[in-house]
Amino acid sequence: MIDLLAVGPEGWGDEMLRGAAMTVVVAVLAYGLGLVVGTGAAAAKLSGSFILRSIAGAYTTVIRGVPELLVIYLFFFGSGGAVMWVARQFGYTGYIELDAFTIGVLAVGIISGAYSTEVIRGAFQTIPAGQIEAGRAAGMSGWLIFRRITFPQMLRLALPGLGNVWQLTLKDTALISVTALAELMRMASVAAGSTREPFIFYVTAAALYLAMTTVSQTGFQWAERRAGRSLQPVKAAGA
Amino acid sequence: MDLQLIAESIPQLLSGVPLTLQLVVLSLFFGAFLAVGTALMRLSPNPLMSAPAYGYVFVFRGTPLLVQIFLVYYGVAQLEIVRESFLWAFLKEPYWCAILALTLNTGAYGSEIVRGGLLSVPRGQMEAARACGMSGPTAFRRIVFPQALRQALPAYSNEIILMVKGSSLASTITLMEITGIAKRLISNTFAPIEIFIVAGSIYLAINYAATRAIAVAEWRLTPHQRPRIDPTPAPRGTGLPGPLRSRGRRARSVTSAH
Numbered sequence: 001m002i003d004l005l006a007v008g009p010e011g012w013g014d015e016m017l018r019g020a021a022m023t024v025v026v027a028v029l030a031y032g033l034g035l036v037v038g039t040g041a042a043a044a045k046l047s048g049s050f051i052l053r054s055i056a057g058a059y060t061t062v063i064r065g066v067p068e069l070l071v072i073y074l075f076f077f078g079s080g081g082a083v084m085w086v087a088r089q090f091g092y093t094g095y096i097e098l099d100a101f102t103i104g105v106l107a108v109g110i111i112s113g114a115y116s117t118e119v120i121r122g123a124f125q126t127i128p129a130g131q132i133e134a135g136r137a138a139g140m141s142g143w144l145i146f147r148r149i150t151f152p153q154m155l156r157l158a159l160p161g162l163g164n165v166w167q168l169t170l171k172d173t174a175l176i177s178v179t180a181l182a183e184l185m186r187m188a189s190v191a192a193g194s195t196r197e198p199f200i201f202y203v204t205a206a207a208l209y210l211a212m213t214t215v216s217q218t219g220f221q222w223a224e225r226r227a228g229r230s231l232q233p234v235k236a237a238g239a
Numbered sequence: 240m241d242l243q244l245i246a247e248s249i250p251q252l253l254s255g256v257p258l259t260l261q262l263v264v265l266s267l268f269f270g271a272f273l274a275v276g277t278a279l280m281r282l283s284p285n286p287l288m289s290a291p292a293y294g295y296v297f298v299f300r301g302t303p304l305l306v307q308i309f310l311v312y313y314g315v316a317q318l319e320i321v322r323e324s325f326l327w328a329f330l331k332e333p334y335w336c337a338i339l340a341l342t343l344n345t346g347a348y349g350s351e352i353v354r355g356g357l358l359s360v361p362r363g364q365m366e367a368a369r370a371c372g373m374s375g376p377t378a379f380r381r382i383v384f385p386q387a388l389r390q391a392l393p394a395y396s397n398e399i400i401l402m403v404k405g406s407s408l409a410s411t412i413t414l415m416e417i418t419g420i421a422k423r424l425i426s427n428t429f430a431p432i433e434i435f436i437v438a439g440s441i442y443l444a445i446n447y448a449a450t451r452a453i454a455v456a457e458w459r460l461t462p463h464q465r466p467r468i469d470p471t472p473a474p475r476g477t478g479l480p481g482p483l484r485s486r487g488r489r490a491r492s493v494t495s496a497h
Contacts, residue, residue, distance in 0.1 A: 061443070062439060062443065064400075065400065065404075065439075065442060065443045065446045065447075066404070066438075066439040066442045066443065067403075067404040067405075067406075067407030067408075067418055067442060068404065068407075069407045069408060069410070069411075069418050070407060070418050070421060070435060070438055070439060070442070071435075073418075073421065073422055073425060073431065073435070074431050074432070074435040076431075077425050077426070077429070077431035078431035078432055078435070081431075167301075171302070171303040171304070172303070173303075174303035174305045174306060175303075175305060175408075177305070178411065185303070185305060185306065185309075188306075188309075189309070192309075192313060192314075196317075197317070198309070198310075198313035198314045198316075198317055199310070199313075199314035199315070199317045199318060202306055202309050202310040202313065202314045203310065203314065205306050206298070206302045206306045206307075206310060209301065209302045209303060209306060210297075210298060210301045210302055213301040213302070214301060
């Protein structure tokens with residue numbers, strides 16, 4: 001059992017670790033993409049434009065109400081055609097194919113973005129309107145208010161929710177193993193198939209996922225404590 | 240957009256709905272018992288009870304559902320003990336493996352919801368029940384549990400949506416539910432967008448129906464939290480959902496009869 005997980009040409013330990021590294025890379029990129037998409041969609045949801053609000057509303061409703069696997073199949077089978085269609089509008093007629101890595105990051109990022117949207121919107125709405133009015137009264141421009149008043153507080157308010165979104169994103173990356181991208185779940189399947197020892201490899205994969213979620217949870221808790229320093233009760237002198 | 244393809248795919252995708260619903264309903268049903276049991280164990284002062292419950296919740300919430308399904312379907316089947324036991328009759332079927340994995344998953348998430356509900360019941364209620372002479376189990380059954388359930392219900396509608404979406408992973412272990420059929424149709428027709436629209440609409444409809452059902456149940460269980468009914472008839476289109484309006488009218492007629 002130990003030699004199955006050994007590092008080197010005989011064992012699968014190094015392959016599993018490389019798969020875990022790929023999982024982290026995909027999760028980080030997808031999460032980043034999700035934050036960008038989520039910020040845009042949250043701004044659209046809060047905007048005065050009916051069209052923008054409807055588009056963002058449809059995006060979050062559909063993505064959060066439909067299985068992640070179905071979204072991944074849509075991207076896996078549909079993104080090549082969509083990219084070629086766009087390229088053709090610009091006069092390019094060659095053949096373009098997206099690799100599994102790009103598709104995986106795009107698909108999980110779009111899913112992650114739908115959840116980020118709600119968190120960011122919620123954080124923004126928690127900030128009392130009076131603060132923004134006060135900023136205006138002090139003569140700040142909209143951008144300055146965002147940078148000095150809204151954004152710093154949103155960071156703190158959104159942190160717990162964004163921590164949850166990160167955990168979701170990390171676990172959703174397991175689904176892109178259906179596109180044969182060599183991340184942790186795919187590696188576990190390959191190893192399980194070729195050694196006929198599925199139990200040990202899926203348990204190992206589960207343990208590695210658990211390690212990743214636990215470490216990142218600790219990280220987010222630390223960040224939350226740090227961001228909330230100003231809100232902690234004042235310690236009595238000498239205590 | 241190929242409208243004919245959409246029309247043709249609707250009956251095929253709908254044929255996966257019964258299996259999806261079976262997976263969801265059975266897992267949620269078994270998972271609810273597991274959730275209550277786990278929540279009670281976690282709240283126990285005895286670490287021999289609370290520690291295993293904590294470990295179970297920690298592991299199943301910290302790993303992807305796909306790993307859990309593969310571990311049950313491929314991993315457990317490899318163990319000699321399981322193959323020789325009576326469990327093998329169930330665990331050789333992908334259907335029961337999917338239900339087992341989904342049950343374990345929703346049991347872990349659900350136990351956190353139930354635990355929050357149980358903790359929300361004020362201590363004094365239990366003390367009052369004991370003072371009235373109820374035994375611990377009776378007080379739990381009559382006083383604590385109904386209130387905890389009411390408190391936990393809104394959060395459980397999220398859990399139902401998670402299970403509806405999670406049931407799609409059963410397609411990875413050969414079960415042809417909605418997503419499994421959708422994947423086969425996509426690889427046969429090369430029309431991912433059309434199939435996604437139909438399959439996605441079915442899932443959205445299921446999730447919408449489930450959340451409405453929970454909202455109605457929640458409304459029925461919280462008569463004391465409703466605003467007092469105004470004897471003047473409410474104007475049309477006040478934004479209240481259907482059941483709220485009809486129920487309100489019935490409640491009014493009851494009060495006027497007295």
